[in-house]
Amino acid sequence: MVARLAPRWCLRALRSPLQVIGFPSLQLHMSGIAMRASQEDFENALNQVKLLKKDPGNEVKLKLYALYKQATEGPCNMPKPGVFDFINKAKWDAWDALGNLPKETARQNYVDLVSSLSSSSESSNQVQPGTDRKQQEYENLVVTSEDGITKITLNRPTKKNAINTQMYQEIILALKAASNDDSILTVVTGNGDYYCSGNDLTNFMDIPPGGVEEKAKQSAVLLRDFVGSFIDFPKPLIAVVNGPAMGISVTILGLFDAVYASDRATFHTPFSHLGLTPEGCASYTFPKIMGPAKATEMLIFGKKLTAGEACAQGLVTEVFPDSTFQKEVWTRLKAYSKLPKNAMKISKQVIRNMEKEKLHAVNAEESSVLQERCLSDECINAAVNFLSKRAKL
Numbered sequence: 001m002v003a004r005l006a007p008r009w010c011l012r013a014l015r016s017p018l019q020v021i022g023f024p025s026l027q028l029h030m031s032g033i034a035m036r037a038s039q040e041d042f043e044n045a046l047n048q049v050k051l052l053k054k055d056p057g058n059e060v061k062l063k064l065y066a067l068y069k070q071a072t073e074g075p076c077n078m079p080k081p082g083v084f085d086f087i088n089k090a091k092w093d094a095w096d097a098l099g100n101l102p103k104e105t106a107r108q109n110y111v112d113l114v115s116s117l118s119s120s121s122e123s124s125n126q127v128q129p130g131t132d133r134k135q136q137e138y139e140n141l142v143v144t145s146e147d148g149i150t151k152i153t154l155n156r157p158t159k160k161n162a163i164n165t166q167m168y169q170e171i172i173l174a175l176k177a178a179s180n181d182d183s184i185l186t187v188v189t190g191n192g193d194y195y196c197s198g199n200d201l202t203n204f205m206d207i208p209p210g211g212v213e214e215k216a217k218q219s220a221v222l223l224r225d226f227v228g229s230f231i232d233f234p235k236p237l238i239a240v241v242n243g244p245a246m247g248i249s250v251t252i253l254g255l256f257d258a259v260y261a262s263d264r265a266t267f268h269t270p271f272s273h274l275g276l277t278p279e280g281c282a283s284y285t286f287p288k289i290m291g292p293a294k295a296t297e298m299l300i301f302g303k304k305l306t307a308g309e310a311c312a313q314g315l316v317t318e319v320f321p322d323s324t325f326q327k328e329v330w331t332r333l334k335a336y337s338k339l340p341k342n343a344m345k346i347s348k349q350v351i352r353n354m355e356k357e358k359l360h361a362v363n364a365e366e367s368s369v370l371q372e373r374c375l376s377d378e379c380i381n382a383a384v385n386f387l388s389k390r391a392k393l
């Protein structure tokens with residue numbers, strides 16, 4: 001069966017030779033698609049493309065074409081078109097550039113790309129690099145984009161950037177927007193003396209009509225979505241850890257592509273003290289990064305690491321003196337942002353796709369275990385303890 005899907009923007013007048021690149025990804029030879037895990041998603045993505053309201057532009061169309069060909073036929077197997085055959089040459093180049101990318105990875109990348117296009121056409125939140133443009137307003141974040149780098153700053157300095165319910169949602173939204181904007185790198189950092197003090201311990205004070213069980217359920221869903229948005233983030237993601245980090249802001253570092261830390265930073269996951277269990281996929285990423293014994297010290301015994309120790313254990317990429325931290329890190333990030341954008345993005349995706357499914361499974365399990373833990377006496381007592389000490393201050 002051959003289906004020809006024509007999105008509305010495909011029918012618009014075409015001006016340059018590149019604009020007449022068709023949408024071969026939409027000429028579906030469904031029977032030829034290998035039946036693998038992500039086939040259903042892939043088919044959905046193929047259908048989703050025709051619903052796009054906005055023309056994604058030639059660069060993206062070429063990417064879709066190349067990923068479709070790679071996903072269905074494997075590495076480029078066509079003779080190279082002549083130099084004056086502009087359109088076919090551009091298509092050939094895009095496909096050939098994927099080299100030996102496995103079919104399964106190409107299929108996944110196609111799905112991810114279509115998903116980002118769908119949300120981008122919903123939100124229309126494109127940010128031009130180099131414009132230092134402030135993005136949409138958030139209550140607990142400041143998001144800016146400059147020199148091809150989108151910077152998400154956690155902005156509750158008076159609460160040590162503790163993540164309240166709204167802030168979880170804002171971070172999910174900011175990551176979604178960053179995955180769809182034109183930036184090359186995305187950075188998460190903190191405002192003030194802390195990077196982040198983890199989950200806001202007052203989150204549990206806001207109990208819905210369904211009671212504490214309902215609250216625990218809602219929190220588990222929110223946690224899973226929050227961590228999921230880091231697992232799925234498609235571009236290089238860098239943490240600029242300006243000060244102490246606690247709880248979920250530490251565990252999630254295992255899902256970043258690089259972590260730069262000030263020598264003032266510390267890394268602390270006092271889960272057992274709080275009657276809690278690890279989240280952020282740390283039960284999987286930490287033993288992998290630092291070995292099971294060191295992971296146990298952090299995740300079960302709550303040992304606080306200095307930046308130097310975290311670096312020696314592989315959680316942190318590099319540590320800088322606090323006095324020169326911002327200057328050194330941003331000089332480096334600006335240099336990295338000038339490297340070829342697509343190569344970096346595809347490399348990140350190739351690396352992540354190796355274990356994306358595993359990470360989602362770990363995330364689901366950790367969230368479900370935490371849903372139970374939140375209702376335990378150990379956890380409730382720890383939260384009450386924190387809140388009563390705070391009340392005395």
Ligand SMILES: CCCC/C=C/CC(=O)SCCNC(=O)CCNC(=O)[C@H](O)C(C)(C)COP(=O)(O)OP(=O)(O)OC[C@H]1O[C@@H](n2cnc3c(N)ncnc32)[C@H](O)[C@@H]1OP(=O)(O)O
Nearest residue numbers: 158159160162197198199200201202219223246247248390
């Ligand atoms: C739904 C998903 C569930 C995911 C689960 C995640 C698990 C975790 O993230 S576990 C980690 C939880 N975080 C903590 O246990 C940290 C608690 N805070 C502290 O221990 C201390 O505040 C501090 C060591 C971070 C800082 O101490 P310091 O003496 O320098 O400053 P304070 O006066 O204590 O703090 C200033 C201000 O900020 C408030 N605050 C700090 N952290 C939190 C927090 N995590 N939750 C809520 N509020 C926090 C603190 O209460 C102060 O507020 P007030 O000035 O209004 O009293």
